[in-house]
Amino acid sequence: MSKENSTNQYNRKKLQDFCGMVYAHDMVSGRWKMLILYKLDKGAMRYTELKKLLPNITERMLTLQLKALEKDGLVKRSVYAEVPVRVEYLLTESALQLSPLWYAMEKWGDDHRRNHNS
Structure with a gap:
């Protein structure tokens, strides 16, 4: 920092x-922002759902990255007045515009890894 x-x-x-x-x-x-965005492309998720999809991320890092993505206008945090309180994260319209890019990057990465490691 x-x-x-x-x-x-x-x-x-x-x-x-x-x-x-x-x-x-x-x-x-x-390390984690693009992967978090990629996972949220499937729809709104709770913190624990994201944590399960990213088993190697620490709770602190997931919290920090979600806060940064929210601050930058890429993730929206929705809090529902229920007992217990339910919090969901979803992509903003701006982040959804990136969706084709991360799928293209995934394909390129898979192809490059396969060709480079053969």
Whole structure:
């Protein structure tokens, strides 16, 4: 985690303003964000459902990534006034536009892995 006024943050902001690809990459970069979005493409899910689909992610990391995705406008968190309280996560319209990209990336990854490892 770098300081808000560090050279790294300054350069990141400049690149984000300069290039849409860098901006998009920053929104979904990291080990878990793209995978969380990919799993939520199937529809709204509760935290425990997501955790089961991502067994190697820690609870802390899943919470942090969901908060970041919500902050960036890619995931919507819905809280239902029930006992116990029910919370669901779903993709926003903006995130749904990325759906064809992650399926294309999955296909490319499967093909590349198969061809590269043969």
